[in-house]
Amino acid sequence: MARFQELRAGRAHRFVVFKVDDSLQQVVVDKVGPRESSFDDLTAALPADDCRYAVYDHDFTVGDATAVVADGEAPRSKIFFVAWSPAAADVRSKMVYASSCEGFKKELDGVQIDLQATEPSELTLDVLKDHVS
Structure with a gap:
């Protein structure tokens, strides 16, 4: 959870991708995107044939989010959780990720x-933009 805390509190990372370890007992960090990473970097870090969890720190301005502020646009940030379960992933992987998702999100x-x-x-x-507007 240290990498997530660095993303959330310290804004040290743009994203963190997590995977269930080989023992199927815990969720571990798979990849970390530095602060200058883009959303495309996150999507490229997700495998086409296996499940993952990811968190992404999305920066936007209130103008993007269609919110009104008195002094114009102001920067904002929202942290997204992504449960990635591609069609090409095997059924066992999908089941493991689906069953551990809620418990992991609580952390x-x-x-x-x-x-x-x-x-x-x-x-x-x-x-993402639809979710912040």
Whole structure:
């Protein structure tokens, strides 16, 4: 959870990708995206044939989110949780990730928006923008 805390509190990372370890007993860090990473870097870090969890720190301005502020646009940030379960993943992997998802999310204090995606079209920058507007 240290990497997630670094993302949430210290804003040290743009994203963290997690996987269930080989023993199927715990969730471990798979990849970490530095602060200058893009959303495309996150989607590229997700395997096409296996499940993962990810958290992504999405920066936007209130103008992007269609919120009104007196002094114009102001920067904002929201942390997204992504449950990635592609169609090409084997059934066992999908079952393991589905059964451990809620428990793992409870450990991620500060996540504001949950997404589930099974294909790349469900995980785009436009989808994120829809959730902050």
